[in-house]
Amino acid sequence: MADFDTSVLDMARLPQHVAIIMDGNGRWAQRRSMSRVEGHKRGKDSVRAIVEATRKLGIPYLSLFAFSTENWQRPRREVNALMSLLRRYLRTEIERMMHNEVRVLAIGDVSKLPPSVRDELDSAIERTRDNQRLTVGLCVSYGGREDIVNAARALGAEVEAGRLRPQDIDEAAVSRSLGTASMPDPDLLIRTSGEMRISNFYLWQLAYTEIYVTDALWPDFREAQYVEALAHYQQRDRRFGRVAEEAPRSAAQ
Ligand code: FPP
Numbered sequence: 240m241a242d243f244d245t246s247v248l249d250m251a252r253l254p255q256h257v258a259i260i261m262d263g264n265g266r267w268a269q270r271r272s273m274s275r276v277e278g279h280k281r282g283k284d285s286v287r288a289i290v291e292a293t294r295k296l297g298i299p300y301l302s303l304f305a306f307s308t309e310n311w312q313r314p315r316r317e318v319n320a321l322m323s324l325l326r327r328y329l330r331t332e333i334e335r336m337m338h339n340e341v342r343v344l345a346i347g348d349v350s351k352l353p354p355s356v357r358d359e360l361d362s363a364i365e366r367t368r369d370n371q372r373l374t375v376g377l378c379v380s381y382g383g384r385e386d387i388v389n390a391a392r393a394l395g396a397e398v399e400a401g402r403l404r405p406q407d408i409d410e411a412a413v414s415r416s417l418g419t420a421s422m423p424d425p426d427l428l429i430r431t432s433g434e435m436r437i438s439n440f441y442l443w444q445l446a447y448t449e450i451y452v453t454d455a456l457w458p459d460f461r462e463a464q465y466v467e468a469l470a471h472y473q474q475r476d477r478r479f480g481r482v483a484e485e486a487p488r489s490a491a492q
Contacts, residue, residue, distance in 0.1 A: 241295040243462040247470045248296075254426030254472060256300035257293065258448070260440055261285070263432030263456030276320040281458035283324050287332065292462045294339050294373045296469075300422050301375050302346070304440050308382035311351070322356050325379065329359045333366060340372035346418040347381030376422060383442035390416035390443075419444055427472045429465075431457045449475045 261282060268278030286303060293301045306321060313321075329343075336343065343363045352360065360377075393416045397403035403412070414420065425441065425448045433454040437445065451468045453460070476483060 253298055256423050256425045258302035258425035258428045260304045260430040261457040267456040267458040283328055285457055285460050288461050292465055304378045306379045322353055326356045326359045329363045333363055336367050340370040342367045342370040342374045344376045346376045346378045351380045383439045386418050429468045431455055431460050447479050
């Protein structure tokens with residue numbers, strides 16, 4: 240049971256998969272004359288709060304866009320700080336994840352991560368692999384276009400090996416070749432800090448996802464703001480390109 244106010248929510252109609260573009264750490268810090276790294280540190284506390292809240296609500300999948308393929312171009316100091324925050328987050332949260340039955344997945348090109356972060360990530364993935372209450376997809380060194388390119392390559396290799404015919408490549412085949420193969424498509428995308436962009440996140444996976452943009456900066460995004468996002472989602476009329484009477488109540492995959 241959630242220990243925060245969920246009275247505005249219909250618990251029977253929560254999304255199954257929430258994806259979040261966590262934006263605004265830098266602005267949060269700048270407004271307080273702090274370094275951007277301080278903003279990321281506060282952002283880590285929001286990550287912890289939102290993972291916990293997601294589990295308490297009983298939502299089974301959460302994706303967090305933690306580091307994009309483009310983020311490697313940030314100043315080296317900031318990249319190092321983000322890597323070190325990720326490593327520390329995994330190290331300090333692992334016991335709580337085990338206790339809460341949270342499974343961690345890495346989505347993206349983890350081969351680019353520093354070995355110490357990759358080791359921590361591999362160990363968290365391995366230790367939590369049988370946990371079933373909540374799956375958290377950590378998108379690190381992730382780019383939506385790269386994900387699609389990798390899927391195309393994998394399918395091409397299947398064709399070359401004679402295991403797949405080109406005419407059998409369908410939407411399901413592409414979906415199962417993406418980094419998110421083991422997750423349903425997101426029902427809700429939340430983006431903090433007011434930007435109206437997808438920023439090369441889940442390009443394929445967001446086809447029918449409801450998008451909610453809030454002005455709250457990520458370090459200020461906690462349980463109350465999450466509940467507000469979920470309440471907005473519940474007011475949406477999801478039609479999946481059909482007319483209202485025919486539309487399913489949950490995600491059409
Ligand atoms: C966007 O803020 C945020 C990021 C690029 C990184 C997100 C990282 C965290 C929340 C901390 C660590 C993550 C985990 C999973 C423990 P920004 O820097 O783009 O902000 P700005 O747009 O205001 O500059």
